Amino acid sequence: MHQLDSADTSFPDTVSDIKIGYIGGGSHGWAHTLINDLLQCEDLAGHVALYDVDYAAAEQNATLGNDLSAREDAMGDWTFDAYEALEDALEGADFVICSIQDPPEETFVHDIDVPKEYDIYQPVADTCGPGGAVRSLRAIPQYREIAAAVREQCPDAWVLNYTNPMTVCTRALYEEYPDINAIGLCHEVFHIQILLAELAEKYIDEAEDVAGSEIDVNVKGINHFTWIDEATWYGHDVFQYLDDELEVRKPLPSSETGDLEDADYWINHHEIAFDLYDTFGLLGAAGDRHLVEFVPWYLDIDEPAEIQRWGFRLTPSSARVSDSDDGPAKMDTYLADPEEFEFTQSGEEAVDIMRALVGLEALKTNVNHPNVGQIPDLPDGAVVESNVLITGAGVKPITAGELPREIRNMVTTAVHNQETLVEAGFAGDLDLAFEAFLNEPLVTISREDAQDLFAELIEIEREYFDEYDLENAAVLEN
Amino acid sequence: MHQLDSADTSFPDTVSDIKIGYIGGGSHGWAHTLINDLLQCEDLAGHVALYDVDYAAAEQNATLGNDLSAREDAMGDWTFDAYEALEDALEGADFVICSIQDPPEETFVHDIDVPKEYDIYQPVADTCGPGGAVRSLRAIPQYREIAAAVREQCPDAWVLNYTNPMTVCTRALYEEYPDINAIGLCHEVFHIQILLAELAEKYIDEAEDVAGSEIDVNVKGINHFTWIDEATWYGHDVFQYLDDELEVRKPLPSSETGDLEDADYWINHHEIAFDLYDTFGLLGAAGDRHLVEFVPWYLDIDEPAEIQRWGFRLTPSSARVSDSDDGPAKMDTYLADPEEFEFTQSGEEAVDIMRALVGLEALKTNVNHPNVGQIPDLPDGAVVESNVLITGAGVKPITAGELPREIRNMVTTAVHNQETLVEAGFAGDLDLAFEAFLNEPLVTISREDAQDLFAELIEIEREYFDEYDLENAAVLEN
């Protein structure tokens, strides 16, 4: 028998001496989540090396981590230190976590606001579209550097990437260091699982208090533009109820322009996901704010409020800037009194993945990984999103099957653009990058305006493009 | 030695007893060209069976053909007859020529004018875009019928298709009857060869009076969206001079809105072809009016006159209607006095192809044929455009190599849509067809408007959709 848990074996119950190198270790978001999750895990222990361009921030997190580790209700046995050099943080690491936002947040403002001047609206601008494209170009040199450091310092480490653009960053790691062990993690699908769990509760008599993680979904596509064609709850087909639910929700869209003016910026009713299901037959498996950036039909609007008809909002660039963030204030509170920090169920999987990789407990989840056959109709080697099985033997993608032709059509467009951006990023070739930029589905403006927009985005963040051959880029000439 | 001509062999000089079945044999355009070309060919002879839904028109052409054949300056020995039944026209044919425009021209008006109401402009509307998509759907049942008749009446005949949408019609022939011998012919590339011949004359010292056919081009893509990456004149590289020529022509576009208000409807300055070359590195190899329908950036205009900046015009639907045509008047003249008909060099290749297929003279040209490896990065079996070698052994595609990634990206989108339309046409499934319709690059309007437009186009030509399941098409519901 080959059951997947190791409960009845002689394998040790605890794995110690783990070293985690954390790039972006000064953050208030992911870093705190990791500290939270590690200190609630009873069978792992070791050291976390925090690296950040903002060394002081990493130091604060190290202090917080050690303070919390000293609390009575903390499990495991973890120490935290800040490092000034990336190399030192990664040296001998078993795991490397990347969660960076660098170049700084101002770039986010440009990525959203400049295209808006050309009537191109983007709710997120971190993955695709004009904003996502230039963000990709900026990220690639950084990820080359990370991959090179991994190759030098910890060639066998598992790299868990949380940074967007997820696909391009993860792909750049493999392009620089093909033998790297890296996966990209994203929780968008988890939200769709929760939606499906609600459907299970609603339509299956015996299903009560169903957790999203109980919904077994077949995931296929690319990050933020992935699709579900099967969903079961312990063998019960949940997918069949989508048609019923769609009838309830119709007509779509269900709101009017301006309806959500007072709503939270991150509100999401899955109406785009359902509309894609209605049109193409599979369920779009990311938040609507991401899904709409991959097709031209929803953001063809005259003013931002119009998109509210579909139940979500355009996040203004102002919401992306740190000073709208209460992180620093909280940090002060925690450092003053570590007991103020509340241990929670984060819902993130990094620690579960580490537990699986050291051999403690097998895990099936969806991650971003180079295509080795899991989605046979997408290009080999492109980073795709599907389920994988994670065990002590590593990460093995699970075959997800082919996509229906017209969904493949849309996904392939994005894959080709991402591959071209990576190629352009490694070659420092902005003319090549512009080919992909033009083929972004949101770029439906004239060829000349598109060139102006691209050039303007590069100009405004010129300092982050020093790895690119700006001198000879024809696209920057007028 | 394996030279390709058969000059010095014992092979007979003339091939007689050829039967040609001509579907659309009542036309004034292609039918007259065929008569003209056959009667100037000295080594072929036989019978032409003209079939047309307008039998009287076919009869007129038969009379004209026989009258011209009797002229002293006519070569070969050809007889012409009109047939009332398709089956009779095809029985035992060696060649079948398809050149039809049925459903009638009014549909062309709708295909152009209805999308215009949704701000979607199309210069041609016979290949892709909203108009091309519904035209495809109407054509598929007709081409199934033709393929079935070929299978019954002349299973080994070579079918030469001239009808648009070229790719979808040819593909439908193979889908219905996989063993058919069919190719699709189009002269768009010839015009690009003439452009390149002019460049050869301009930039190569020893090149004078260069004919377009002397330019050896490597063609790859699909009909009306094909590309050239090599062009030589007897071993001299002509392609290298595109950069020089581009510098001369820049800046592109070179005209202003309204500049061509008085120009011929079919004017073409190849500025789009050059702009695509400038951006993507290969030369677009069709007329600009076709090329712009495959990408969203050029037709993103507010009024028709705006496109004139790029050196061509939007053909109004009125120019598509027969009564703007002087064909009938000419016909009367010819029938009254056959000597009034002037034999000309048509520049078309149907007769050359027939000569090659019977073994008289090998021919290399570009045609549309299912992909059997000639363009290895496009889907197997899709109808693609490339060079082929035509001999007595048949038509063999010549390998053209892969496309650069972002050109492949654009071409693949079109291929997927064409494949989906064929699948939808055979299944009678308008919901599936709508998936392709949405993914047409010109359809950048909202999802809801796109559905309204699709439904409106189907409704207005409902009579031609009796092979489709209109009852259960969700896309037609509101």
Place this chain on the structure above:
Amino acid sequence: MHQLDSADTSFPDTVSDIKIGYIGGGSHGWAHTLINDLLQCEDLAGHVALYDVDYAAAEQNATLGNDLSAREDAMGDWTFDAYEALEDALEGADFVICSIQDPPEETFVHDIDVPKEYDIYQPVADTCGPGGAVRSLRAIPQYREIAAAVREQCPDAWVLNYTNPMTVCTRALYEEYPDINAIGLCHEVFHIQILLAELAEKYIDEAEDVAGSEIDVNVKGINHFTWIDEATWYGHDVFQYLDDELEVRKPLPSSETGDLEDADYWINHHEIAFDLYDTFGLLGAAGDRHLVEFVPWYLDIDEPAEIQRWGFRLTPSSARVSDSDDGPAKMDTYLADPEEFEFTQSGEEAVDIMRALVGLEALKTNVNHPNVGQIPDLPDGAVVESNVLITGAGVKPITAGELPREIRNMVTTAVHNQETLVEAGFAGDLDLAFEAFLNEPLVTISREDAQDLFAELIEIEREYFDEYDLENAAVLEN
């Protein structure tokens, strides 16, 4: 979190009302194992419908099953019945188990003994080689019939096949009914896992009492010719110790001709598996008696005893005949006193797989399944062997990666032959089958002798070839 067990959920603990249709339900081997395993499983219950061409044997097993079910130490709640018609046994089944040996065992004698007359030795002759090829041809019509019955009676059932030739039988099920849910099960890899478990114990300090099932292996290839390129024990690399172990075992082969004259017929020292590892870099993952039938170098012997040098024996055909079997005698004992039947740990997985498929507990194991990307360098759709994840959502192959070129070379030869045999079996075309027969690696005799051998094998079992076109088979003419 997405742990794979359902321990903490509200999902019901037990699944009842399961119907299992068992084809070959009169056997003394697999049928008794299934009864044994079902009656030790506490969370499944239902009905087993036994079908066999020998109805009386099925009836005996039904009686035995019900008798055992009534024992106090039996778990679950199972009833057993024999059926005279295949259709009735399958009607409404949730699972179908195939474990047949029909045509009768005499064919096995021919498959082994006739090739021996041509100096072709085969230890098993049930998979490939001359014997495996004709066995495949005989099995295909039977498996078409089974697939057709499944399509009619229980189209959504999961079919678990245990019959050899495993690959061809499973492939025939899919060829007849492409939407079938079928997998092929084989325990050969389990034995290799036990070998690796012993290595883990020997070379890893903390590893004690390691069960074979604790070894996580990456399996890729086809049944009886599959390969392992990774083996871990809870994250510890076991594969690295193969080189050390190989040094200990060398020189290979380690025995002499005749050394095993008194040994058990089924003895196996894995020396072929190790020799393949030494030569090609991956570990052959089946018993040596199977592995040698896929390559020409080991069975190139002059007398049967010679193969004993490699630590195994040629099983004589006499060992394949039932009367050497003590099954009937045991059966009498059990029926007389059901308490005589000893419940054991069978080591088989059919019940575990059923538990996984109803949603009780996820299972990772290796099975035979059409290739959907799990081994991307083997042909699509061919039945290949790899790990799969089995859950309530079904069976999903896990990507195993590519094979090294020269191993791919050997495996592909076998795959092509299997595909050709299936095609020949469906077409009834023995000339096509002979093409595959000739390309079997063991067929190194002259073309003329090969034809004689093939014809002789067909002749001697002519009665089982009534689905084949014997009249027009050129290969049968002399």
Place this chain on the structure above:
Amino acid sequence: MHQLDSADTSFPDTVSDIKIGYIGGGSHGWAHTLINDLLQCEDLAGHVALYDVDYAAAEQNATLGNDLSAREDAMGDWTFDAYEALEDALEGADFVICSIQDPPEETFVHDIDVPKEYDIYQPVADTCGPGGAVRSLRAIPQYREIAAAVREQCPDAWVLNYTNPMTVCTRALYEEYPDINAIGLCHEVFHIQILLAELAEKYIDEAEDVAGSEIDVNVKGINHFTWIDEATWYGHDVFQYLDDELEVRKPLPSSETGDLEDADYWINHHEIAFDLYDTFGLLGAAGDRHLVEFVPWYLDIDEPAEIQRWGFRLTPSSARVSDSDDGPAKMDTYLADPEEFEFTQSGEEAVDIMRALVGLEALKTNVNHPNVGQIPDLPDGAVVESNVLITGAGVKPITAGELPREIRNMVTTAVHNQETLVEAGFAGDLDLAFEAFLNEPLVTISREDAQDLFAELIEIEREYFDEYDLENAAVLEN
């Protein structure tokens, strides 16, 4: 019109100033043929740079070339010089011809005679089998050197290779310098065209005096193991008469052991080609002596004379050694009196190919070229044999379509072995090479004997393996 000849154009009639670098320019065979062909070609002129490891021999050929060029009946205007350095011979060349036999002929003796001691008979031993494998390994370093020199001295030159092993040598050129323009030429298919021309004359009424070159064949496979599935004579299907001819020739084989004891060593009755046609449906398109080396069934003989049953002989190694050659004597005669040299129709195509590549006359023929889609079911990039069209634009393979599965099975085995040998040759890795050696179809001896044979072949020619890592080759240990 796109006819392929340039008769009516303004293109110049003659191309002068051509430089040909000839590697192996001291030979008596190919070099004399080239001189012969060039001096009968009226529209080319230039310089031939002869390079040979035997400089004196190259000098003799230069003298001969210049003497012959001075004859009145010589056309063109050619000069010949010998060079001591490869680099000088290639500098600025338009064409490079490779026709070498180095390491010296003694190696041929070993390649044939050593395997014979292991009961492996090979009629040629220059392509595959044990002899072909080690010959490949010896050739690869030399071809790397040639490719590197081309890259340095004449990167755009067309390289025409005549040396065996044809596939491996050509493949090594591309592996070393991927942008090289190289093709491999072989006349084996021409002989099959002559056979088919005879069939045309026999079975088609109007066909008389048909030249082999008039037979249009569709060629697909690899050099010396290629296949024909279509053959036409000016549109008449010749392939259909193979069945009739086969009936006439049957039974095959038609001779007895020893029947050809007094025949020419190179005699060939195409009985193997016909037997392969009979068994697999396509015509083997090389001499029988080559074809049999790719499969195990014909050379499974006990003594050399046995193969004569199939109408050909095993060439003894003695026939391979120069002193059995009358070349030197002839050379003396020619140098004494150039008029003794008789200009002939060589039947070779190198000069025709050069004429095509400079733009004079298009040519269709079969050559060896990397797979870019011409045979879509063989691996990309492997060197395959098919028709190509050669024009001033270069060499474009013509799509040949897929192979039937069991022929693909045999051809793929050879392709994989060739690819592995090239990889091993570039890596200097004899253990990897041995993997391919074992998988040669003629290697049906025991694994241990195969290793001994391989080691013996390497040892006996150790001096030619200095690019290989002999120290660490496990296969050479005992």
